[in-house]
Amino acid sequence: MQALLRRLAAGEPLSRIFGKRAFWGLEFSLSADTLDPRPETETVVEGVLRRIPDRSTALRLLDLGTGTGCLLLALLSDLPAATGVGVDITEGAVQTAMQNADLLGFSDRARFLVGDWATALSQSFDIIVANPPYIRSDAIALLPPEVACYDPRRALDGGEDGLQSFREVAEAVPARLSSRGILAVEIGAGQAAAATAIISENGLIVDSLEHDLAGIARCVIARPALSGSRRQKKVGMGRRPD
Numbered sequence: 001m002q003a004l005l006r007r008l009a010a011g012e013p014l015s016r017i018f019g020k021r022a023f024w025g026l027e028f029s030l031s032a033d034t035l036d037p038r039p040e041t042e043t044v045v046e047g048v049l050r051r052i053p054d055r056s057t058a059l060r061l062l063d064l065g066t067g068t069g070c071l072l073l074a075l076l077s078d079l080p081a082a083t084g085v086g087v088d089i090t091e092g093a094v095q096t097a098m099q100n101a102d103l104l105g106f107s108d109r110a111r112f113l114v115g116d117w118a119t120a121l122s123q124s125f126d127i128i129v130a131n132p133p134y135i136r137s138d139a140i141a142l143l144p145p146e147v148a149c150y151d152p153r154r155a156l157d158g159g160e161d162g163l164q165s166f167r168e169v170a171e172a173v174p175a176r177l178s179s180r181g182i183l184a185v186e187i188g189a190g191q192a193a194a195a196t197a198i199i200s201e202n203g204l205i206v207d208s209l210e211h212d213l214a215g216i217a218r219c220v221i222a223r224p225a226l227s228g229s230r231r232q233k234k235v236g237m238g239r240r241p242d
């Protein structure tokens with residue numbers, strides 16, 4: 001008990017002490033290699049689900065920078081016929097995500113790979129989600145200790161301007177997104193204009209911004225540039241093979 005109190009007093013979050021975090025009503029194990037999932041990331045899940053008229057469709061999902069696997073596994077929990085792939089550059093994160101898939105009963109529908117964004121993949125996906133690192137390198141030391149000292153740097157560091165991972169993800173996604181697919185990518189406070197510009201420069205059309213409970217633009221939803229008027233906006237409507 002005293003050891004626990006000492007760790008709490010030193011600023012260690014309870015989720016790190018117990019190695020668990022609830023996300024989308026599911027319990028996820030954490031490890032030193034994974035971000036502690038944040039409630040605002042549920043905005044990505046909500047934004048995606050709102051665009052799926054028939055949740056029984058056999059959609060193919062891709063989660064780039066999967067960490068604990070929280071985005072992919074939360075979506076699989078609401079999409080019973082979907083399957084998905086989660087990718088992370090950190091082997092320890094991939095192991096944790098696989099354990100979570102197993103414990104939550106999704107290992108038959110979820111596959112996890114160590115990789116640099118989508119470089120190891122050749123197939124296309126109906127839904128691509130990502131919560132890339134988006135903190136400016138020089139701002140990491142200024143974050144509250146419960147973040148700076150316990151979340152892995154690789155999960156936080158978005159480079160000099162905080163946008164480097166968005167550039168890499170936005171560059172990788174068009175080749176992997178099916179013609180009627182959607183990209184949903186989490187952004188940091190104040191990054192909406194820059195992230196939208198980066199996504200547009202890579203040939204995707206930005207459909208909307210999703211706001212979190214604090215009213216902050218938290219997720220950009222985009223789709224491939226198609227023959228606009230003929231496109232049906234909802235994922236999985238009249239799907240054709242890619």
Ligand SMILES: C[S@@+](CC[C@H](N)C(=O)[O-])C[C@H]1O[C@@H](n2cnc3c(N)ncnc32)[C@H](O)[C@@H]1O
Pocket residue numbers: 033034035036037038041064065066067068069070071087088089090093115116117130131132133134154155156165
């Ligand atoms: C902000 S965390 C998000 C984790 C999880 N998706 C979530 O929302 O809690 C970003 C994740 O991207 C991973 N990552 C960083 N660079 C990567 C890269 N080049 N390729 C794949 N994953 C990467 C990190 O290891 C980390 O797990």
